[in-house]
Amino acid sequence: MKITNIKAYAFWLGFRNVCLVKVETDEGLYGWGESGLSGREKAVMGAIEHYKQFLIGKSAFNIGALWQDMYRSQYFEGGRVLSAAISAIDIALHDVCAKALRVPVHQLLGGKQRNHVPVFVTSILPYGQEMVDELVSFKEQGWTVMRATTGVHGTAGESSLFDPRASIAEAAHWLTKAREALGPEIVLGVDYHHRLSVPETISLCERMPPGTLDFIEEPIRAESPKVYEGLRQRVNVPLAIGEEFASKWDFAPYVDAGLTDFGRVDICNAGGLTESMKIAAMCETQYIDMMPHNPLSPICTAASIHYCAAIPNLAWLEWPPYDGDMSDYDRIFSARPQLVNNVLELPEGNGLGIDVNEDELQDLTFKFWETPRLHKNDGSFTNW
Template sequence: MKITDVTAYPVQGERRPYLLVAVDTDEGITGVGEAGLSGHEQAEVGACQQLRELVLGQDPFRTEHLWQVMTRGTFFPARGVLASVVSAIDIALWDIKGKALGQPLYNLLGGRVRDQVPCYTHLRGGRRTHDDPEGHHDAVEAARAAVAEGWRYLRFSPDDEDGVLEPGRSARRAARRMEALRDALGDDVELLVDVHTRFGLPEAVWFCDAIADQRPYFVEDALRSEYLEGYRRLRQASRVPLAAGEQLDSKTAFRPLLEEELIDYARIDLCNVGGITEALKVAAMCEAHDIRVAVHNPLGVVSTAACLHFNLALTPFGVQEQPYRPGVDAEVFPVQAFEFRDGALVPGDAPGLGVELDRDAALARRFDGSARLPLFRRADGSFTNW
């Protein structure tokens, strides 16, 4: 079997734009992958054209070899945009292997160690009104509705005020929201806080201490992940589980966080870290340090399927991010061989990832720009993290 083509499909999905990659073979088997660097879709299209030349004519079963060629074959390390497209091609290669062998992908990763994958969703709500000036009542009602749908893990983030985010003010408001949610939901629902790098070290230390008695499942990205000294200091000062890693694109980038055990949950993004091939290596490092994996998955159908198969075969598993129930973008993906049941994803037994791409539908929903991400500012007009 040989690779005959690699094609990028920027698609406007029902929820957001996606960058999909299809890898074709001379035996008529096609694998599909997804790149994860949101806001850089057009750059990813260009990177896909470059990496295509490195894999054409190659055996798709040689995933490790092709990963090395793609990440090291142009001398400079494949980071950022390149890493995201390496991820997409790698996922597509694993999809091809599963389809060629007639096996669901999790069987190629060692077989299932669990029957289903518990997931957390993004908590909507928090609308401010005259009677609910901080939006906590609205957030509680949204949380109750999510629990009624079957979710048992809920995530929220410190919010802004019409694009203005003052870290200290936002931290205090988020602490009050955490208390309101815990009081309303009790102890049977896990609450996760994604700070999304919006705090500096003083606010992160204060916030983690303020919510410790509310028992968060974890606090994610309290600081930017490259701020290692900050994580060292936060680790010493904090009593809550910490999570980070979605911005990291290789095992070497994860290495200090894992070897120094600065986090409790590794937020591996299969569509940015280098695909399944590299994610398996990061996960092995996690297991050696008793750190759980909570995959980052805010993306589309392919990312969801890849995360599901990865987590089904993963021993140091924590929880999977899943902002929506399966079934979205059914026009582009008419086959999605998994379902949502009681707060978890349940797999089917279709080969590969268990998804099929309708190329005509993808072309009909072509997205020619790049996703515009929010830009936050401080009250004085200076830039701050979203």
């Protein structure tokens, strides 16, 4: 089964651009994948165009070899743009090969190790009583794992104020209130989206009673394992790190030194299913459970479900909290994953179990989009 074409589509959907990739073959079968490098989709599409030049004519079944070919086909190996492009193509190759073999993708990954995928839900409300009430409503709906955020999201491309010290004061107060309202049996975490410094993270954790949080996600940027090593020694809250990482090599120092408790792998950025399976195996050696990042379209969710089905060390999969009106999704995606009793059932059809109405993509347009620009009280920039 030879690759005959690779198409990339970037278009506005909901509140962001979506970047999908279709791999076509000479047997009439095709597969879909997705890239997750939000805000830089044009760069990813350019990389895919380069890869397309030498992938056409090659066997779609040689997924691992094609991964190596793409990764090592330039002097400057790796990088987030190239890894995001490889991820989308790799996921699409798994989809088309599983269709050719008439099995679900998780069968290519070793078969299912669970009957459904547990997920966690997120409140994106600002800190306050409404956030606490929403978390309590999640509990009443049967959710057992939930997450809060910084509650400050900003406006795309515009500058917004984020005061870290004011934020940690509010977070400590309202997360403590949330724990009191939820009781001890609910898993509660917070995503700080890399916005804190080391002392600010320590201060946040020390302001809350022990047991308030079950995890804190990405409190500081993850460029420096040495810095996280110092943080690890000073806080008693489990850490969830990894959504920034683009390869097993990025994960390796954090895994080897035991710097994270949950692996936040993003299969649409970290090299697709091929690389993410290796990352899960690496984490398994240190008893680290995976907690995949899943903020994109239903293609990402479908691929993540198969990944979660096939690995032994799974905590929970993220359920996207940002989608809003899903009517466009239903117009474009068929058989998209649906929650059933707050879990995701495993697709048993061929491939990923989801398809794209390609005709609907022709009229959709790309919009240049920038992340919000956050600044501190003194006007200096900080992380979004």
